Amino acid sequence: MGLDYRVRCVPDGLITDRRRTVQVLDCTIRDGGICNDWFFDKPLVRSVFEALAAAGVDLMEIGYQTAAGVHPNGAVGPWKYCREEDLLDVVRPSGMKLAAMVDMGRFRPEDLRPKRDSVIDVLRVATYARDAAAAVDLLHAAQELGYDVHCNVMAVTTCNPQEVDQFLAILHDSRVPNVAVVDSFGAMYPHHVRYLIRKYKNWLRSDQKVGVHLHNNQQTAFANAIAAIDEGVDFVDASITGMGRGAGNVPLELLLMYLDDPKHDPRPVLELGPTFIELRNSLKWGYQLPYAITGWLNLHPKAGIDRLKLGNFEYAGFWDTLTANRPRPRHHRPEPG
Amino acid sequence: MGLDYRVRCVPDGLITDRRRTVQVLDCTIRDGGICNDWFFDKPLVRSVFEALAAAGVDLMEIGYQTAAGVHPNGAVGPWKYCREEDLLDVVRPSGMKLAAMVDMGRFRPEDLRPKRDSVIDVLRVATYARDAAAAVDLLHAAQELGYDVHCNVMAVTTCNPQEVDQFLAILHDSRVPNVAVVDSFGAMYPHHVRYLIRKYKNWLRSDQKVGVHLHNNQQTAFANAIAAIDEGVDFVDASITGMGRGAGNVPLELLLMYLDDPKHDPRPVLELGPTFIELRNSLKWGYQLPYAITGWLNLHPKAGIDRLKLGNFEYAGFWDTLTANRPRPRHHRPEPG
Numbered sequence: 001m002g003l004d005y006r007v008r009c010v011p012d013g014l015i016t017d018r019r020r021t022v023q024v025l026d027c028t029i030r031d032g033g034i035c036n037d038w039f040f041d042k043p044l045v046r047s048v049f050e051a052l053a054a055a056g057v058d059l060m061e062i063g064y065q066t067a068a069g070v071h072p073n074g075a076v077g078p079w080k081y082c083r084e085e086d087l088l089d090v091v092r093p094s095g096m097k098l099a100a101m102v103d104m105g106r107f108r109p110e111d112l113r114p115k116r117d118s119v120i121d122v123l124r125v126a127t128y129a130r131d132a133a134a135a136v137d138l139l140h141a142a143q144e145l146g147y148d149v150h151c152n153v154m155a156v157t158t159c160n161p162q163e164v165d166q167f168l169a170i171l172h173d174s175r176v177p178n179v180a181v182v183d184s185f186g187a188m189y190p191h192h193v194r195y196l197i198r199k200y201k202n203w204l205r206s207d208q209k210v211g212v213h214l215h216n217n218q219q220t221a222f223a224n225a226i227a228a229i230d231e232g233v234d235f236v237d238a239s240i241t242g243m244g245r246g247a248g249n250v251p252l253e254l255l256l257m258y259l260d261d262p263k264h265d266p267r268p269v270l271e272l273g274p275t276f277i278e279l280r281n282s283l284k285w286g287y288q289l290p291y292a293i294t295g296w297l298n299l300h301p302k303a304g305i306d307r308l309k310l311g312n313f314e315y316a317g318f319w320d321t322l323t324a325n326r327p328r329p330r331h332h333r334p335e336p337g
Numbered sequence: 338m339g340l341d342y343r344v345r346c347v348p349d350g351l352i353t354d355r356r357r358t359v360q361v362l363d364c365t366i367r368d369g370g371i372c373n374d375w376f377f378d379k380p381l382v383r384s385v386f387e388a389l390a391a392a393g394v395d396l397m398e399i400g401y402q403t404a405a406g407v408h409p410n411g412a413v414g415p416w417k418y419c420r421e422e423d424l425l426d427v428v429r430p431s432g433m434k435l436a437a438m439v440d441m442g443r444f445r446p447e448d449l450r451p452k453r454d455s456v457i458d459v460l461r462v463a464t465y466a467r468d469a470a471a472a473v474d475l476l477h478a479a480q481e482l483g484y485d486v487h488c489n490v491m492a493v494t495t496c497n498p499q500e501v502d503q504f505l506a507i508l509h510d511s512r513v514p515n516v517a518v519v520d521s522f523g524a525m526y527p528h529h530v531r532y533l534i535r536k537y538k539n540w541l542r543s544d545q546k547v548g549v550h551l552h553n554n555q556q557t558a559f560a561n562a563i564a565a566i567d568e569g570v571d572f573v574d575a576s577i578t579g580m581g582r583g584a585g586n587v588p589l590e591l592l593l594m595y596l597d598d599p600k601h602d603p604r605p606v607l608e609l610g611p612t613f614i615e616l617r618n619s620l621k622w623g624y625q626l627p628y629a630i631t632g633w634l635n636l637h638p639k640a641g642i643d644r645l646k647l648g649n650f651e652y653a654g655f656w657d658t659l660t661a662n663r664p665r666p667r668h669h670r671p672e673p674g
Binding site: 003004006007008009010011014015156157158159160161163164187188189190191192195196216218219220221222223224226227241242251253254257258266267268270271273274277286287288289292293296297298313314315316318319320 | 340341343344345346347348351352493494495496497498500501524525526527528529532533553555556557558559560561563564578579588590591594595603604605607608610611614623624625626629630633634635650651652653655656657
């Protein structure tokens with residue numbers, strides 16, 4: 001029996017060899033852009049692109065594609081649109097694929113440009129469960145134009161099991177090859193992640209891949225990613241220093257160290273550390289008590305973000321407001337099976 | 338089958354019922370004191386005591402006991418000594434037990450005062466593996482004076498398996514009733530924690546309890562606590578907002594929400610949130626890239642803490658320095674079993 005070369009007191013065979021095959025998707029600019037309305041300047045986006053390519057990241061999600069007119073002029077920066085001329089200013093051919101996200105309701109099939117006219121390789125559609133069928137139509141249209149496509153069904157923690165069954169049946173019957181388990185509110189513990197990945201993999205076809213997009217409200221995002229890799233997910237979303245809405249995402253540097261694979265190098269990401277820690281000091285993503293509370297209560301973090309922006313730090317009052325009308329937990333031992 | 342009342346799409350029977358029996362040990366003043374050299378004022382310590390008692394915390398570790406003369410006069414605050422007159426100013430009889438930690442080499446059996454002269458119920462000895470036998474002597478002496486005692490063998494991640502066997506054999510043959518798995522460097526992933534808890538429980542007698550003290554360098558402390566509870570540990574250390582050396586500890590508020598038990602109430606802890614977030618803004622515990630690097634490399638965080646204090650944010654340079662002379666990881670699939 002070999003030993004873990006880091007933690008020598010533990011056998012090395014206990015860690016999953018799925019670390020060697022999982023793909024890494026960086027969403028720093030796309031999800032991190034929620035913190036600054038996508039006003040990243042081009043040198044920064046270029047340096048992120050170069051760092052991710054050097055780090056061996058498989059897929060960079062560089063922003064959203066959004067229909068014209070959705071946002072007032074000047075309200076959002078260029079990476080909410082991902083216009084081709086902006087993309088061409090910051091990327092170059094590399095081994096790393098490029099993705100853009102589209103939000104259902106803010107993008108129509110007729111807004112798609114053919115893949116041959118774009119450096120974008122992958123379109124990811126973010127949808128709620130109720131719009132899964134329409135999302136599949138959009139994804140099929142994107143596929144016909146030449147894109148690889150992913151379906152991210154958001155806020156699955158708010159669905160009941162039958163609603164999950166329904167959208168997984170729709171996705172099973174689709175040509176969509178990639179589906180993500182999305183913990184939009186940071187509500188999940190590792191056992192939730194394991195259960196849902198097994199459920200997604202059981203419902204979907206064996207040629208459909210499963211990924212995870214996890215939020216860090218309860219400081220579980222990275223450990224949930226580890227659980228997901230154990231369960232055999234095909235790709236994991238992460239962002240540099242965890243930059244993202246509210247409590248943020250899986251920190252890319254932690255994920256790359258964990259994967260510990262010659263094809264993934266944390267160093268280029270660490271080189272961007274000073275830039276991102278400075279951004280974090282002004283934009284303030286990361287662990288905060290209101291995000292812990294909304295995560296635990298399985299609620300959107302918006303109310304917490306708004307309170308912190310207003311300088312309202314009465315956390316116990318926030319707890320009282322949010323728990324006042326909620327059903328009390330059932331305080332008994334869980335029933336078997 | 339019932340459903341999780343928070344994350345409705347997941348069956349509730351997947352979570353361990355060990356949540357209902359695990360004990361919570363708060364180390365805010367003891368471990369958090371590393372951030373401010375134990376200069377907490379008495380009203381703060383009193384408010385922490387009252388909040389923890391109201392939250393249903395089982396055990397409050399209120400500081401260190403240290404032999405006179407170990408520190409220069411005025412170098413450390415009162416909670417590095419836990420003199421009886423200071424303790425009596427901040428605590429009152431309650432259902433919560435009080436603990437103090439002693440460091441091997443900074444406290445001798447002759448420094449012990451009898452339990453009947455102290456409000457302290459529990460002495461926890463922090464030792465390195467090599468001093469386990471001497472630690473047991475000190476713990477036996479404390480036991481004879483009337484204390485409940487715990488042995489925390491620090492930095493177990495730096496031991497080889499035979500060294501772990503050796504100190505566990507010593508503890509097995511002792512009268513010490515409580516032993517903690519201690520991840521001093523925040524080096525562990527959940528699979529390490531699970532393995533070590535199984536190992537400790539297999540080596541120790543069935544009447545000896547096992548706990549965990551976890552650090553958050555890689556944002557795994559809370560998820561490691563969840564894994565530990567799954568594995569049936571008897572107590573878990575945590576601190577308010579995770580206050581502690583470097584990246585800090587398991588945040589108590591997250592643990593209490595997870596336990597979700599009428600005997601544990603997160604609200605009194607959240608009431609202290611504003612005080613501790615203000616402390617965090619000046620003392621700056623929590624996730625930082627140098628702590629992630631030392632955690633991953635299984636090194637003491639001191640080098641990272643020193644660099645941050647000096648305002649040195651060259652994370653890639655730190656990575657280069659620390660990785661230069663280390664053995665390269667073995668980049669192959671783990672061998673079976």
